[in-house]
């Protein structure tokens with residue numbers, strides 16, 4: 324990387340706030356690259372492991388702990404003394420104060436949860452660039468006072484004594500230290516600028532990026548493409564690679580990037596696991612060869628996946644079996660190809676940031692707990708002969724789509740709903756067999772067909788059918804039925820980390836339910852899932 328201009332970045336230290344990821348997104352929306360790292364990451368570690376980044380500043384996120392507790396997470400003091408700007412948010416601000424010689428205590432009667440108004444203080448203008456955090460934001464009223472901002476608070480502790488050299492930038496009715504600043508670009512905000520309930524939060528973060536840290540807004544899809552291609556070239560060198568290609572947008576974008584980097588030394592491998600949707604394997608092969616000019620091998624692995632899944636009902640076990648079987652297939656294909664082309668050392672996957680975070684497995688940059696093992700992350704076997712290349716590992720879905728468009732991937736592909744690698748195996752609840760898969764395929768195809776016909780496919784982020792293990796009593800043609808229940812799921816979401824159920828029109832739901840009960844043998848009832856994520860997840864398993 325030595326002769327590349329290093330990418331400017333803001334590093335977010337994650338102290339466990341629900342909003343940590345949101346902070347990183349807000350920064351990236353401003354075309355500045357940002358990465359989330361665990362709270363305990365040291366400056367020395369960052370300099371070693373992130374040598375390709377030109378770190379312009381740090382953000383310490385909020386978090387559930389109280390700084391005065393013995394086990395509370397701390398920040399490496401070297402980060403606070405690095406001379407780079409540091410923005411502490413909520414817990415982050417309290418930590419800044421605590422570690423630099425100030426004092427934090429329970430706010431007793433003055434806890435603030437929800438909306439609050441802060442008054443900006445002029446006394447702090449001597450803090451140089453740190454005072455720029457509110458630049459251009461609040462207007463002075465006619466009486467020359469009341470420079471106030473609406474913000475959103477969520478804290479039970481507060482700073483009651485400033486560290487030496489700090490001053491107060493803003494106060495709220497119940498909290499004399501709502502924002503503080505210290506020398507060299509140290510800033511603490513007791514409120515949350517990253518949430519939309521702080522109306523001017525985006526401007527505040529922009530001030531931090533462009534006035535305090537002096538960042539360039541040059542992290543765009545185009546620059547990501549160039550940088551990523553260079554990184555892949557460095558990593559893979561003259562070796563050969565295969566790309567696990569699913570037909571989804573992530574692996575297509577990964578394949579295009581790697582193809583740019585190493586050209587004909589890349590071959591794509593699509594695996595038919597037997598858990599694909601109706602007509603999907605044929606469609607993937609057809610679309611791929613029409614649009615991408617990269618060699619593709621389609622492997623029929625239906626027998627082996629279904630044999631290994633037989634009788635397995637536990638969702639995590641299903642995911643692990645599938646993750647492992649995928650890798651075994653890729654290894655076998657790599658060996659076979661090697662006989663024609665020479666050794667293959669790398670496996671490219673379209674792994675995204677949310678896959679990594681939710682699996683909380685391999686080198687996760689988050690203190691988050693494991694929700695489910697994504698087949699391509701936590702589901703990987705311990706021993707692997709191929710080295711992984713995951714060029715999208717730090718990106719969110721919407722960013723990958725932007726890059727896909729910039730790379731010329733057709734729109735219909737870019738906007739395809741995600742489909743999980745384990746496929747219908749995690750949508751047939753309970754044991755998976757060919758007959759139950761066939762039932763689900765038929766129901767799912769009806770839902771998608773009607774959704775498209777209603778012109779709503781693009782407005783919904785993901786939609787699918789689930790075959791429940793429940794049987795219910797029905798009456799059809801005057802006879803009693805005792806048959807299976809299909810659930811429909813449709814969600815809207817920006818990044819698939821949180822989601823709301825889609826308010827599909829009743830007419831559409833009616834049509835889908837009627838058609839499923841009439842056309843799919845063995846189903847006599849259809850229900851619609853109206854849970855959001857959280858507390859549910861998008862998939863049922």
Ligand SMILES: Nc1ncnc2c1ncn2[C@@H]1O[C@H](COP(=O)(O)OP(=O)(O)OP(=O)(O)O)[C@@H](O)[C@H]1O
Pocket residue numbers: 566567568569570571572573574575592593594595596671672673674675678699739740741742743744745
């Ligand atoms: N049937 C498959 N054959 C080969 N590789 C697959 C298959 N299914 C999944 N993968 C690999 O696993 C990765 C993760 O799957 P995931 O579903 O998250 O991404 P995707 O399929 O590329 O995109 P999308 O999220 O839009 O479905 C893929 O990017 C791909 O590398």
Ligand SMILES: O=c1[nH]c(=O)c2[nH+]cn([C@@H]3O[C@H](COP(=O)(O)O)[C@@H](O)[C@H]3O)c2[nH]1
Pocket residue numbers: 642681694695696697698699741742743744745785819856860861862863
């Ligand atoms: O490639 C994948 N391998 C997996 O093992 C996996 N599990 C869930 N998903 C997809 O991830 C998104 C979030 O899903 P959940 O809310 O169910 O966790 C949704 O889009 C899911 O479809 C997966 N994708």
Ligand SMILES: NC(=O)CC[C@H](N)C(=O)O
Pocket residue numbers: 340384385386387388389412413414415477478479480481
């Ligand atoms: N949201 C937060 O970061 C909370 C910080 C701290 N635990 C408090 O209650 O004040």
Ligand SMILES: [Mg+2]
Pocket residue numbers: 569571741742743744
């Ligand atoms: Mg997929």
